Amino acid sequence: MSPDNLFERYRELQEYVGWTDEDARRVAAVGPRLAHSLVALVDDFYEEIDRHPNARKVITGGREQVERLKGTLVQWLRELLSGRYDASYVAGRWRVGWRHVEIGLDQVYTNVALSRLRFGLLHALDAAWSGTAEEFRATSRALNKLFDLDLAIIEDAYQAEHLIRQQRSERLAAIGQVSAGVAHELRNPLNVVKTSVYYLLNARNPTPEKTAEHLQRIGKHVDLADGVITALSRFAKMPAPDLRPCPVEQCLRDALEVNPPGDAVAVVLAFPAGLPAALVDRDQVRIVFGNLVRNARDAMPRGGTLTVTGRAAGDAVEVDVTDTGVGIAPDMLGRIMEPLYSTKARGLGLGLSIARAILDKSGGGLRVSSAPGQGSTFTVRLKAAV
Secondary structure, three states: OHHHHHHHHHHHHHHHHHHOOOOOOOOHHHHHHHHHHHHHHHHHHHHHOOHHHHOOOOOOOOOHHHHHHHHHHHHHHHHOOOOOOOOOHHHHHHHHHHHHHHHOOOHHHHHHHHHHHHHHHHHHHHHOOOOOHHHHHHHHHHHHHHHHHHHHHHHHHHHHHHHHHHHHHHHHHHHHHHHHOOOOOOHHHHHHHHHHHHHHHHHOOOHHHHHHHHHHHHHHHHHHHHHHHHHHHHHOOOOOOOOOOEEEHHHOOOOOOOOOOOOOOEEEOOOOOOOEEEEOOHHHHHHHHHHHHHHHHHHHOOOOOEEEEEEEEEOOOEEEEOOOOOOHHHHOOOOOOOOOOOOOOOOOOOOHHHHHHHHHHHHEEEEEEEOOOOEEEEEEEEOOOO
């Protein structure tokens, strides 16, 4: 937040709590009476910190650092009692909140610390007071408002800086997930290319037909790899998906062609005539179905049946991808779509999280039901093209 905006925010908060120039005058008037109490207040402050490990742990420089911090806090209290609450004053309070995030101090300790300092100053004011009771109450109210304003600015800074750091961390995590997702999605086409290259290099007297077949396979899977990179790269940049009408059965057949479940798995497709096309990004939805087909295949290592059923559901098209595999344990079911969580010994745990993110961005969704030993059903919900 810019200094001008920060000061304007402080002025708004002053108005909110009813702060006046008379309050500033009252605080400045008692400042000299309280000056002799500040060192004792600060000593008490740090003695209390020593009794609380969660607060004490952020002080890593020993007694030398504590002495420096004591001097800083005394100066902070002098500024509090100065009666001058300009842009420079507000910026200094803001830096306190920012610094607490930097050193990893839980904001709750700032709240109780200010409470302790507030009580100490009011106690010192009571001991030093020589005026009327009415003037004492007015001055106490002014000090309380001032502490509330300081706490509001410090908390605002703490929350703003914490949010910035959290967003930065999330962006870095997302970059890592997308990078791993690219590797995850490219493994199949690269394995096909590798197999065909090995054949072409080592086959003895391959027929022209066989050579052409493997060259076509290489070309096809290079195009597929390029499509995966393009789709995931576009997704990582968070653009709106390129939604176009696509027959759902054709999208599914494309995924099966690229991700064949193997001879031990029987595939049953049940798409009724007249099923509406779905409004999807074809490259991205192919990744979704490809992940689900591979997961179903992996869940049936000894073979089984993969049943894919399409149906109209209001303004959407739903596709059930059902396997007869090992199923998913109840304690894992709620987490399988989390990034980097996998039930497979060698899985990266990105396939389902990418699939769900793609569907969410396209206005669709993904849900799952499963029972151990009985198989799983993943339901893909897509917008209908109307």
